Amino acid sequence: MIDQEPLDPTEAFAELGRIKLNETDLDHVLGRIAELAKRTIPGADEVSVTLIPGKGPRTAAFTGELALALDERQYEIGAGPCLEAATTTATVSIPDLTREERWPDYRSLALDSGVHSALSVGLPVDQTVTGALNIYATKPDAFDDDAALMAQTFSGYAAVALANAHLYDVTATLAQHMQAAMESRAVIEQAKGIIMGDRHCTADEAFKILSKLSQDTNRKLRDVAEALVANAARGRG
Structure with missing residues (x-):
């Protein structure tokens, strides 16, 4: 008290x-x-x-x-x-x-x-x-x-x-948002790299593929990227 x-x-x-x-x-x-x-x-x-x-x-x-x-x-x-x-x-x-x-x-x-x-x-x-x-x-x-x-x-x-x-x-709060944005960008770049390796496409083409998948599944771009990166990691395991 x-x-x-x-x-x-x-x-x-x-x-x-x-x-x-x-x-x-x-x-x-x-x-x-x-x-x-x-x-x-x-x-x-x-x-x-x-x-x-x-x-x-x-x-x-x-x-x-x-x-x-x-x-x-x-x-x-x-x-x-x-x-x-x-x-x-x-x-x-x-x-x-x-x-x-x-x-x-x-x-x-x-x-x-x-x-x-x-x-x-x-x-x-x-x-x-x-x-x-x-x-x-x-x-x-x-x-x-x-x-x-x-x-x-x-x-x-x-x-x-x-x-x-x-x-x-x-x-x-701003620092937290910036950190989250940086983390989002990092995982999106990882996902783009995976797509580029699989599809033999450019970075712009990989981003378009990622964006379309996000729209088609009605999920956030970061969530789609995280799932793709996680699947790729399991595949390597």
Whole structure:
């Protein structure tokens, strides 16, 4: 179980900086950001992280089901503090939901759930992904000026950690795709060589034969090539 004792901000910032991207993944970084924020920002009862990639908003991490439910309600109606903060990368504060006139659907759910204060701070990740750190409290006026400043400072550190994790994740995925492409090319070249030897044809003719076999059998070119190479290896054995 994660220690929920309050955490000194300096320790939280240091921990964000100590995250080793080669030993974790993006989901773990997001979860750690939410956990540290809950322990660091005064007045926080629940915390979530909203991300808005190209496919629309999602809650990428949360410390409790209450935060998740409030986030998802905002996504359903297409409006709310977390969406505004994420799209504008600004800070949106709701000191007391009983006095809040914006977003009535969200307001009703929040009050019915026992939430009376909310604070969302924008998290710029990169040019294609934005997000927000969402902090919820059961008490009204839970976030004073110091708490809001702490949330903004924390979000600055979190944005750097998140941007680095996102970049690392994208780079690792690209490297995996490149490796797979290189492996595909290698096995296709092997298959072409086998066909050239059997049919006494050129490399272009061998590729056309391989492509036609792929189309006729409705299988990927790499799969056809791998099967041909495997059959040839068994034949040599």
